[in-house]
Amino acid sequence: MPAVDNPLLAPWSTPFEAPPFEAIRAEHFRPAFEAALAQNKAEVAAIAGLAEEPSFDNTLAALERSGRMLDRVASVFFNLAGSNTSDELQAIERDMAPILSRHRTAIYLDDALFRRIDAIFAQRDRLDLTPEQGRVLERYHMAFRRAGAGRPEEVKQRLAALSERLASLGTRFGQNVLNDEKAWSMPLDGEADLAGLPDFLVEASARAAADRGQAGHVVTLSRSLIEPFLQFSARRDLRETAFKAWLARGEGGGETDNRAIIAEMIALRAERAALLGYESFAHYRLDDSMAKTPGAAMELLRSVWRPARLQAMRERDALQALAAEMGDNVDIAAWDWRYYAEKRRKQAFDLDEAELKPYLQLDRIIEAAFDTARRLFGVTFAERRDVPVYHPDVRAFEAKDAAGATVGLFYGDYFARASKRSGAWMSAFRSQEELDGEVTPIIVNVMNFSRAPDGQPTLLSFDDARTLFHEFGHALHGMLSTVTYPLLSGTGVVRDFVEFPSQLYEHWLERPEVLQRHAVHYRTGEPMPKALLDRLLASRTFNQGFATVEYVSSALVDLEMHLLDRTDGFDAAAFEAKVLGEIDMPAAMVMRHRPPHFQHVFAGEGYSSAYYSYLWSEVLDADGFDAFLEAGDIFDAETARKLKQFVYAAGNRQDAAKAYRDFRGHDPDPQALLRKRGLAA
Missing domain, CATH: 3.40.390.10 (Collagenase (Catalytic Domain))
Structure with a gap:
């Protein structure tokens, strides 16, 4: 298909040169990928084959200029594949995943290209590089080394095969979860099945049915629908059915079952780490992180687990007592927790979701x-x-x-x-x-x-x-x-720092200065009453034992899986049960993400062995927001200026720990996390 006929390859004259979505069709992507890959291969070959002595400009800056067409095509494709997919796009995604992995691996295992980068790196102290150029050089050299550059040829070939296979498996994993979510729904038949549901949830379940071409009301596996259903439905049998379906995504047997995929991915990741000289995949991943070692991440998780579990057990006892008060002869199960927690929140704070919404x-x-x-x-x-x-x-x-x-x-x-x-x-x-x-x-x-x-x-x-x-x-x-x-742009930072700017931003939502201005009744326009606002803010640490336990258990299972150096016969369900038994997981609770649908970890490599990152970043955000509190103004201009300069605007210009210190003036205080979650002694 000529470039002029393919909007992905032609110039974009739209405002901001935004993608011309109305002109882009599924059949445009394969030829666009083919053309962009060919162009990028030629660009990289030209850089690697230069006769001139390697320099920052002719090698690293040239690499930064290469692949722009491929980046443009891939960014449009993968954004659509996640947010507005189709059978056609899913098929292309399955086909392209190994091809793109093979292309990227070939670049990072190119001996001639690495020799040029390594030569520049060896003389870096004698070069007149700007700090940002020095960071680009450092990150490229590390990326090539971590990909296997400089290794024997047979090792590089195996690393390339591993990367290609893992890319295909990750794509299949994510598509399987999506297909399980699309395939399941539970009809709510008549008033009895709607018992306990507030009006907003009745309307949402009707909308879900209409979207699926059905009459009446349905519950789906969309988190925004199933979680409030578990929170409000008075029908324990329906809560159990919905919860078990939510829990079983990715392990229902048949074509969408992810258990064999998990076992293969765990084995291949461990093999790749060993080929690169690391003790485990977790050691490999965390070597380029703020934590640096699995031991440091594990120490944080376990230090939070102990107080969180104690708090969760206190919460569980309170829920059991409330159920008895209500005349419900039940032992609290996982599908009951949100239901009774909502009742308890109403009792403790005179607060419920239907009043807030x-x-x-x-x-x-x-x-x-x-x-x-x-x-x-x-x-x-x-x-x-x-x-x-x-x-x-x-x-x-x-x-x-x-x-x-x-x-x-x-x-x-x-x-x-x-x-x-x-x-x-x-x-x-x-x-x-x-x-x-x-x-x-x-x-x-x-x-x-x-x-x-x-x-x-x-x-x-x-x-x-x-x-x-x-x-x-x-x-x-x-x-x-x-x-x-481009290498240093925006969110392109180490994984356990990337959640800091986002989690920090959450703090402003919980402030009266924001809620009083923007939380207004949709009918009357009146701001949220002070009494309701006070009750909302007083409830901020409510149920935090539960929230922390379901998260930390997921992070621990992720990290433990990727610490394995022997993976023969790996069984994800058995391993999950083993780890949860060792940490004494409360019987009425489950992981926030069980392995068969743990997309953070298996639908690609984003958070593999690094799901702990949210908690690591939460130490930063809890301590970081204290800077505004200490200034006496949550919009303090000087504190905001430093936050923008050293965090939001800085990308990956410098080491994450230094970026935090430059903003805050000191290392983060871990106790700030426990105070934020109401878990401090």
Whole structure:
């Protein structure tokens, strides 16, 4: 297909040079990938084959300029594959995963290319490099070494085969989970099945049925629907059915069963680490992290596990007592926890989700996130209806700095649909850089909120609102980036630092200064009453034993799996049971993500052996927000200036620990995490 006929390869004349989604069809991607891969191979071959002595400009800067067409095609494709997929896109994704892995591996195992980088690295102290150039050199050299550059040929060939196979397995894993989620629904037949459900959830279940072409009401495996169902449904039998289906994603037998995939991925990851000289895959992954070693990550997880489990058991006893008071002759099970916890929250704080949601309109929470960015960083957002979008639900906003200059284009994709994988995330259609002039980033936040009926505002739970703030923190990290080189842009930092800017941003949602302005009743426009606001803020650490235990247990199982150096006969379910037995997991609780649907860890390599990162970053965010409290103003200008300079705008210009110290003035205090979660002694 000629470039002129393929919108992915032709110049884009849209506002902000955004992808022309209306012109892009599934059949455009394979030829676009073929053309972009051929171009990138030629670019890299030209760099590796240069006769001139290697220099930063002719090797590393040239590498940074290479692959731009491939990046453009891949960013559009993989964003659509996650947020608006189809059978055609899934087939292309399965085909392209090993091809792209093979291409990337070939670059990082190219001996001629590595010799040039290694020669520059050897004389780095004698070169007149800027600090950012020095960081680019350091990161490239490390990436090549960690990929296997310089190893014997037979080792490199095996590493390439491992990477290719792992890419295919990760793609299949994620598609299997999505297909299980799409395939399951539970009809709610009549008033008896709707018992206990508040109006907003009845409406959401009706909308879910309509979206699936069904009459009446259904529960699906979308987190935004199943979690409130477990929270409110008075039908214990239906809660159990829904919960067990949620738990069983990826292990139902048949084509979408992920257990054999997990076993193979664990074995291949361990083999790759051994070939690279590491004790385990976890040692390999964490070597390039703030934690540095699995031991440091494990120490943090276990230090939090002990107080969290004690608190969870106290919470469990309170729920059991409440069930008895209500006349329910049950032993609290995992499908009961959210139901009785909601009753207890109402009892303890005179607070329930149905009372809060009218004050948490999606549009107003979006405004709250934008307004917080304005008050902290001087960034404003204006909706642009002339920008192409990939689905009618998607909204586009132009971000400008205090001087009126455009700093980014932001897409918000907020509603659940069958074509979208579950969860919430931030991604980029284009990352910021200034190597050959300023490149405006195009950033997207993807959520899975339940849409309100037509003509009514979508109302969020407080957890939904927190998720929106979290992902918008990631978005700001991408948009406020001010680096020269693409390698260092935005969120391209070590895994256990990348969650710091996003988790830190959540703190502003919980502040009266924000809620009083933006939490207004969708019918009356009245702000949330002070009494309700006080009760909400007083409940911030409610059920934190449960929340911490379900998270930490997932992180521990992930880390323990990837510490294995012997993987013969690996059985994910048996291993999960073994680890949970060793840590004495409460019987009424389960992991937040069980291995067969643990997409963070197995749908690619993003958080493999590094799911602990959220907790590591939470130490940073808890201590980091204290800087604003110590200043006496959550929008203190000088503290915000340092936060922007050393964190949000800095990308990966320097080591993450130094970046934090430059912002905060000292290393983080781990006790801040326990105080935040209400787990301090």
